[in-house]
Amino acid sequence: MVTAKDINALQSLNSQEELKGRSLWSDAAQRLKMNKAAVTSVILLLIITLLVIVAPSFSPYSFDEIDWDLISTPPSIENMHIFGTDAIGRDLFVRTLYGGRMSLLIGVIATLVSLFIGITYGATAGYIGGRTDTIMMRIVDILYATPFMFFVILLMVFFGRNIYLIFIAIGAINWLDMARIVRGQTLSLKRKEFVEAAIACGVSTPRIILRHIVPNLLGIVVVYVTLTIPQVILVESFLSFLGLGVQEPDTSWGALVNEGAQDMEIAPWALLFPAGFLATTLFCFNFIGDGLRDALDPKDR
Amino acid sequence: MLRFTLRRFIGAWPTLLVLMTLAFFMMRAAPGGPFDTEKTLPPEIQANLDKKYHLDEPLIQQYGRYLLDLAQGDFGPSFQYKDYSVNELIAQGFPVSLRLGGTAIILAFFIGSLLGTIAALRQNTATDYTVMAAAMTGISIPNFVLAPLLILLFAVHLQWLPAGGWNDGAFVNTILPIIALTLPYVAYISRLMRSSMIEVLRSNPIRTARAKGLPERTIILRHALKPALLPVISFLGPATAGIITGSVVIEQIFGIPGIGRYFVQGALNRDYTLVMGVVVFYGILIIAFNFIVDVVYALLDPKIRY
Numbered sequence: 001m002v003t004a005k006d007i008n009a010l011q012s013l014n015s016q017e018e019l020k021g022r023s024l025w026s027d028a029a030q031r032l033k034m035n036k037a038a039v040t041s042v043i044l045l046l047i048i049t050l051l052v053i054v055a056p057s058f059s060p061y062s063f064d065e066i067d068w069d070l071i072s073t074p075p076s077i078e079n080m081h082i083f084g085t086d087a088i089g090r091d092l093f094v095r096t097l098y099g100g101r102m103s104l105l106i107g108v109i110a111t112l113v114s115l116f117i118g119i120t121y122g123a124t125a126g127y128i129g130g131r132t133d134t135i136m137m138r139i140v141d142i143l144y145a146t147p148f149m150f151f152v153i154l155l156m157v158f159f160g161r162n163i164y165l166i167f168i169a170i171g172a173i174n175w176l177d178m179a180r181i182v183r184g185q186t187l188s189l190k191r192k193e194f195v196e197a198a199i200a201c202g203v204s205t206p207r208i209i210l211r212h213i214v215p216n217l218l219g220i221v222v223v224y225v226t227l228t229i230p231q232v233i234l235v236e237s238f239l240s241f242l243g244l245g246v247q248e249p250d251t252s253w254g255a256l257v258n259e260g261a262q263d264m265e266i267a268p269w270a271l272l273f274p275a276g277f278l279a280t281t282l283f284c285f286n287f288i289g290d291g292l293r294d295a296l297d298p299k300d301r
Numbered sequence: 302m303l304r305f306t307l308r309r310f311i312g313a314w315p316t317l318l319v320l321m322t323l324a325f326f327m328m329r330a331a332p333g334g335p336f337d338t339e340k341t342l343p344p345e346i347q348a349n350l351d352k353k354y355h356l357d358e359p360l361i362q363q364y365g366r367y368l369l370d371l372a373q374g375d376f377g378p379s380f381q382y383k384d385y386s387v388n389e390l391i392a393q394g395f396p397v398s399l400r401l402g403g404t405a406i407i408l409a410f411f412i413g414s415l416l417g418t419i420a421a422l423r424q425n426t427a428t429d430y431t432v433m434a435a436a437m438t439g440i441s442i443p444n445f446v447l448a449p450l451l452i453l454l455f456a457v458h459l460q461w462l463p464a465g466g467w468n469d470g471a472f473v474n475t476i477l478p479i480i481a482l483t484l485p486y487v488a489y490i491s492r493l494m495r496s497s498m499i500e501v502l503r504s505n506p507i508r509t510a511r512a513k514g515l516p517e518r519t520i521i522l523r524h525a526l527k528p529a530l531l532p533v534i535s536f537l538g539p540a541t542a543g544i545i546t547g548s549v550v551i552e553q554i555f556g557i558p559g560i561g562r563y564f565v566q567g568a569l570n571r572d573y574t575l576v577m578g579v580v581v582f583y584g585i586l587i588i589a590f591n592f593i594v595d596v597v598y599a600l601l602d603p604k605i606r607y
């Protein structure tokens with residue numbers, strides 16, 4: 001039996017719902033806030049970013065200052081080398097944070113490169129469809145099975161360790177996933193009324209893709225970005241570990257781990273601090289990416 | 302089935318061609334010739350060398366020759382190790398790499414799917430959270446960080462295991478490299494397995510099996526395991542590629558004489574043919590493995606019609 005009271009309650013509930021409409025984003029933000037791991041990760045990541053940007057300027061040492069009197073000294077507060085020094089007496093605290101700057105910068109820029117290529121390619125293939133789509137996605141399939149990591153290594157070997165080359169090379173191998181995901185989304189988006197309306201108004205195809213399709217891909221793109229950044233950082237670290245990434249005296253977390261690993265028996269701190277920062281950052285990005293995915297697509301829970 | 306296999310087989314060739322073409326033109330675009338030394342060679346000797354290695358022919362002809370040689374399984378001579386051909390170097394290193402990589406991929410598959418299944422069956426319990434937290438850690442610690450840490454702990458600190466070296470493949474020498482190679486993929490696979498198992502356990506066929514009153518054991522082993530394994534199987538292709546790439550670093554760290562180490566040394570010594578040979582060899586391996594994975598997947602997945 002539905003009583004008048006029930007109906008009233010339902011109506012007031014209804015009006016409340018109308019008063020405070022819940023968009024996809026506020027809904028997702030709500031769910032993300034409930035995810036303790038993700039929130040902790042966001043905070044940690046902010047702290048790391050802030051440290052990396054600000055903290056080196058508070059240290060009395062610079063990242064490339066060599067002190068032959070203090071070679072591989074353990075961390076100590078007294079001489080202000082709070083992470084110790086490396087094998088040629090450079091301050092590890094500043095170097096770790098400086099390397100973090102490089103790693104994060106490469107992570108963000110190379111991700112943007114891969115985003116740009118992936119979105120343009122995927123949205124074009126998905127929107128135009130037909131034979132163009134088939135050919136474009138077939139190319140992606142072929143490239144997908146190619147072991148690009150090796151080619152990036154080759155690029156670095158042949159053309160020197162150029163930092164811009166790293167950005168482009170890493171970005172260029174990471175766009176394939178993005179292109180696939182974006183294409184899938186575009187296929188469903190292009191049948192929506194607002195696209196039809198745009199076509200009816202005579203808007204050109206590139207403009208429709210740019211103004212009407214791409215903005216609506218934002219949700220999936222955000223999730224993907226948080227999952228791509230750690231991958232890119234990992235690739236860069238891998239290259240730097242092989243001695244093919246950023247060049248001395250510049251450094252990155254991967255390069256520092258490489259140096260630290262070489263004399264870890266006598267100076268384990270030179271390995272542990274950069275490794276800790278690298279792992280924590282990757283950890284945070286992965287947790288945030290996972291959290292965002294769950295928040296935007298709660299199907300899996 | 303035969304037609305499907307055949308189609309996939311044909312589909313693998315363009316990738317191979319892209320791989321070889323990229324390899325060839327990158328090598329040719331590389332600054333400096335293979336015989337550049339500190340001393341400039343007399344022009345006659347240079348010409349002779351060029352002739353011997355066919356460097357005097359037009360590029361397109363060299364490209365054709367390169368493909369033809371590859372088709373016959375000939376990777377050419379090594380520039381650095383003058384007495385060896387790249388084939389011989391690969392033949393020396395590959396058994397070592399195969400043993401490490403093969404063990405790693407098999408272990409990752411079994412341990413990963415076992416852990417994932419356990420976590421899925423105990424969803425939202427302490428067991429589940431522990432496994433998933435461990436998996437997240439495994440994903441976030443790259444293998445080139447993990448390997449030195451393992452050496453630091455087990456070789457330097459506890460002195461249980463050797464820090465490196467191959468020692469003709471003694472078992473104790475393989476333990477740490479295999480752990481370092483396997484762990485990240487155990488982590489990936491267990492996460493993948495957990496989510497796909499959870500999805501399968503909620504599906505209608507499993508509900509029916511439960512309704513029939515089948516014992517839980519039978520439900521998991523006979524009905525849920527196969528469909529839940531499908532995403533894991535399709536992940537094995539990328540996983541193999543990853544383990545092969547990882548082995549480059551791992552062999553370098555542990556000083557293991559596999560092809561991965563040749564690759565790094567070749568890269569540092571600018572031994573172009575060796576580096577190229579390793580890339581193409583690994584590429585072919587990865588493509589072949591992807592093909593096998595595709596076919597196995599089709600065999601297991603009743604939804605794929607061929």
